[in-house]
Amino acid sequence: MTVRPAPWPGDPEDEPLAPPLAPPPVPGPDDEAALRDRLAEAVDASDAPDAVFAVSRYGRRTLHSGGTAPPPAVPREDLRYEIGSASKTLTGLLLTVLIRRGVLTGAEPAAGCLDPGRPAGPHPVTLAHLITHTAGLPALPADFVPRALPAWRTNPYARYPAERVTAAFLRHGSRHRPGTRWHYSNYGVSVLGHAVAAATGTAWEDLITGQVLRPLGLSGTALRAEDGKTDATGHRKDGRTPVPPFDAGGFQAAGAVRSTPHDLLTFLEAHLDPARSPAAAALRSVRVPVLRRGLGHRHVHTVTWFRHPTDGGPMYFHSGATIGQQAFLGFRPDTGTALAAVCTRRFRARDPFVATAYALLAEQ
Numbered sequence: 001m002t003v004r005p006a007p008w009p010g011d012p013e014d015e016p017l018a019p020p021l022a023p024p025p026v027p028g029p030d031d032e033a034a035l036r037d038r039l040a041e042a043v044d045a046s047d048a049p050d051a052v053f054a055v056s057r058y059g060r061r062t063l064h065s066g067g068t069a070p071p072p073a074v075p076r077e078d079l080r081y082e083i084g085s086a087s088k089t090l091t092g093l094l095l096t097v098l099i100r101r102g103v104l105t106g107a108e109p110a111a112g113c114l115d116p117g118r119p120a121g122p123h124p125v126t127l128a129h130l131i132t133h134t135a136g137l138p139a140l141p142a143d144f145v146p147r148a149l150p151a152w153r154t155n156p157y158a159r160y161p162a163e164r165v166t167a168a169f170l171r172h173g174s175r176h177r178p179g180t181r182w183h184y185s186n187y188g189v190s191v192l193g194h195a196v197a198a199a200t201g202t203a204w205e206d207l208i209t210g211q212v213l214r215p216l217g218l219s220g221t222a223l224r225a226e227d228g229k230t231d232a233t234g235h236r237k238d239g240r241t242p243v244p245p246f247d248a249g250g251f252q253a254a255g256a257v258r259s260t261p262h263d264l265l266t267f268l269e270a271h272l273d274p275a276r277s278p279a280a281a282a283l284r285s286v287r288v289p290v291l292r293r294g295l296g297h298r299h300v301h302t303v304t305w306f307r308h309p310t311d312g313g314p315m316y317f318h319s320g321a322t323i324g325q326q327a328f329l330g331f332r333p334d335t336g337t338a339l340a341a342v343c344t345r346r347f348r349a350r351d352p353f354v355a356t357a358y359a360l361l362a363e364q
Contacts, residue, residue, distance in 0.1 A: 039064035046353045048343035050076050054261040058336040079232040080258045081342035082246045083327035084320030087257035092304030094212050096282040113195040129178040130192035136174030137188040158247035165250035166194050182293045186254040193253025215278045220260035234324020237348040243324035268331045268338035319354045321347045328357035337364040
């Protein structure tokens with residue numbers, strides 16, 4: 001595998017941006033009906049106890065919810081869902097905000113942040129390597145599976161706390177020279193969270209809340225389950241057996257976020273129209289390609305998003321899953337479209353959820 005890095009964290013001037021959101025002609029009844037029908041089909045195809053597909057077109061929102069389980073007491077579109085690895089889009093934005101504000105550079109050696117005074121060595125793992133999955137780290141620490149096995153069906157990550165994540169990194173380091181290979185790593189992004197917290201002297205939850213959630217108005221977003229009535233309940237692969245709320249343990253930065261469909265649309269709309277946000281420069285930066293990999297460098301990544309081409313321009317997306325829930329986030333600047341989809345059934349072989357959400361965004 002070859003990796004070609006681009007300047008990081010990306011200069012907004014490097015990427016042509018769509019004009020600020022301005023509503024196009026109001027869609028007619030037929031357009032609205034067709035979209036609602038398509039969302040209803042997507043919910044049905046997900047075959048989950050609870051599912052919500054939410055679309056924003058130039059700020060005009062359309063949501064459809066449903067599921068195989070009886071409707072909960074709180075409407076499904078108002079519940080808070082676990083978004084798993086899609087949390088990394090908020091983590092990447094946070095890091096970029098801190099870089100744009102001069103708090104960090106992205107070139108800091110992670111080991112030095114976690115263990116001040118430690119020599120950096122000739123090829124240190126930097127914060128930039130960690131967020132772009134080029135740090136040479138495996139998906140999970142070497143001892144994660146044996147430690148997590150007793151809770152594999154319920155909450156395996158809860159058995160691996162923060163101090164074990166950082167100790168494993170400081171003890172073992174990377175498998176390959178940083179910056180030479182791409183390998184998706186929950187472990188790496190989790191180390192990033194702890195390194196950023198150490199470098200800034202601020203707890204991770206306070207950082208993400210103060211620098212991202214509060215400025216973007218994401219009041220329905222949190223890092224842990226808070227209320228059994230408003231936090232969606234996940235289910236096993238059978239779609240019937242409930243599982244406990246997800247506990248990310250020491251992997252908060254990689255997958256702890258839970259959010260409402262409306263908050264997720266607000267987050268995505270900020271990417272479509274950065275000028276309206278206090279984090280405008282960072283929101284523009286996270287749309288800039290920073291990494292190309294694979295044959296012909298056909299796989300393109302930004303600091304936070306997977307980036308695929310369409311006939312009208314790039315679309316950006318990220319999916320995520322926990323023990324009992326799934327999520328898909330994406331947006332298309334060329335059509336002013338954002339899509340947030342969530343469901344409460346664990347990913348299974350040939351699961352239709354992510355493919356359905358991806359196809360829906362691609363066709364908008």
